[in-house]
Amino acid sequence: MEILGVIAFVVALLLSVMVHEFGHYITARKFNFQVTEFFLGFGKRIWSYRRGETEFGVKAIPAGGYCKISGMTPNDVMAPGQESRAFYSARSSKKLIVLGAGSFLHFALGFFLLFTLLAGVGVNTITPVIKEVIPDSAALDAGFRAGDEITSIDGQVITDWTTGFDLIRSSNGAQLQFTVARDGQELSLVATPRLTDVGGEQRYLLGIINDIGTKRIDVISAGKESALISKNMIVESVKSLALLPAKIPELWGQTFGGQERDINGLVGVVGVARVSGETLASGDQNWSQRIGTFLLIIASLNIFVGIFNLLPILPLDGGHMAVAIADEFRAFIARLRGRPRPAPINVQVLTPITAVVVVILIALTLLLLVADIINPISLNG
Numbered sequence: 221m222e223i224l225g226v227i228a229f230v231v232a233l234l235l236s237v238m239v240h241e242f243g244h245y246i247t248a249r250k251f252n253f254q255v256t257e258f259f260l261g262f263g264k265r266i267w268s269y270r271r272g273e274t275e276f277g278v279k280a281i282p283a284g285g286y287c288k289i290s291g292m293t294p295n296d297v298m299a300p301g302q303e304s305r306a307f308y309s310a311r312s313s314k315k316l317i318v319l320g321a322g323s324f325l326h327f328a329l330g331f332f333l334l335f336t337l338l339a340g341v342g343v344n345t346i347t348p349v350i351k352e353v354i355p356d357s358a359a360l361d362a363g364f365r366a367g368d369e370i371t372s373i374d375g376q377v378i379t380d381w382t383t384g385f386d387l388i389r390s391s392n393g394a395q396l397q398f399t400v401a402r403d404g405q406e407l408s409l410v411a412t413p414r415l416t417d418v419g420g421e422q423r424y425l426l427g428i429i430n431d432i433g434t435k436r437i438d439v440i441s442a443g444k445e446s447a448l449i450s451k452n453m454i455v456e457s458v459k460s461l462a463l464l465p466a467k468i469p470e471l472w473g474q475t476f477g478g479q480e481r482d483i484n485g486l487v488g489v490v491g492v493a494r495v496s497g498e499t500l501a502s503g504d505q506n507w508s509q510r511i512g513t514f515l516l517i518i519a520s521l522n523i524f525v526g527i528f529n530l531l532p533i534l535p536l537d538g539g540h541m542a543v544a545i546a547d548e549f550r551a552f553i554a555r556l557r558g559r560p561r562p563a564p565i566n567v568q569v570l571t572p573i574t575a576v577v578v579v580i581l582i583a584l585t586l587l588l589l590v591a592d593i594i595n596p597i598s599l600n601g
Contacts, residue, residue: 222498230282233521236521238285239325241322243322244318244322247318252305253289253305255273255287256275256290258277258288259278259286289318296308312547316544319544320530320541326525327523327526329522330450330453330522331519334515334516338436344512345380345434347431348384349367351428353366357427358426358427359428372399373399374387388413388426389424393414395410434509457523471587474591475590481591488588488589490592491591494592496517499513
């Protein structure tokens with residue numbers, strides 16, 4: 221079962237990559253740029269077909285995908301009569317939309333997966349059904365039993381245990397009237413929550429352990445909650461990227477120094493695939509819970525990748541966007557001085573910087589790969 225989870229992750233990852241590339245493709249076509257190739261994978265061509273001027277297909281190495289837009293640099297040769305469709309010569313506003321579309325669709329996909337989780341699959345929640353009654357507790361003295369479902373407290377209907385928990389906590393030791401569903405019958409029980417020490421904090425407790433269940437929420441609430449979760453994920457992704465340089469030495473020590481792997485530290489694709497496999501193979505969760513956790517992983521991954529791609533460094537999309545913004549700034553200064561618009565910046569001039577960034581990214585990827593193999597993060601750890 222774990223291998224199926226890994227396969228599911230790989231498929232989801234490849235689909236996410238192609239969604240990213242589709243963002244570039246659809247906006248490039250919208251602005252009449254010439255798109256010659258749209259492929260899944262790299263290397264030798266396995267299968268393809270042509271639609272219009274674009275060749276779609278699959279290549280041998282399933283390590284991503286790409287959308288080839290003609291005229292990305294001044295040195296790209298355009299077909300006769302197609303010079304005006306070169307990406308290089310386009311307005312910066314169009315460039316920014318095309319370059320940012322990939323990350324935008326990552327965010328949209330993340331939101332969609334969260335919405336599917338909340339409105340379709342459902343999320344884990346504490347139910348009003350009693351799983352266990354604690355010995356020598358107010359609940360036991362009042363006659364509560366395992367399997368009872370608390371439907372109201374002091375006349376207030378209980379649909380989720382958050383409300384019930386708050387009412388018991390805020391009772392201040394006052395007597396509460398409970399309505400309970402038991403074996404198809406409705407019973408009325410009276411109990412007085414007792415002040416109990418919980419980790420050094422005094423709380424009023426009834427003395428029950430509730431069942432965990434799956435709950436779906438309505439479409440409107442799911443939309444609002446998905447937007448809020450997406451926003452929080454974006455904020456956390458930005459924080460994680462800001463802390464990235466400081467975490468690399470820690471990762472080195474965890475990889476080669478025998479230190480315990482930080483579950484909140486850096487993790488590579490192999491590590492995420494492993495966690496995804498363990499999630500779908502977990503015997504501690506039902507299928508709805510497993511699928512829900514898997515969707516949450518893929519949603520958070522898409523949002524993180526969307527943010528990562530916006531970093532203003534070449535060869536990432538954000539680096540190309542930074543160049544386009546710099547072009548507009550140079551054009552603005554030229555207008556103030558009464559001069560003609562300068563030629564766009566040739567990103568090939570920045571090749572040495574790009575090469576350094578690529579080497580750093582490859583080194584980090586290899587370090588993460590070794591870490592995920594030698595000292596993996598595991599849900600069962």
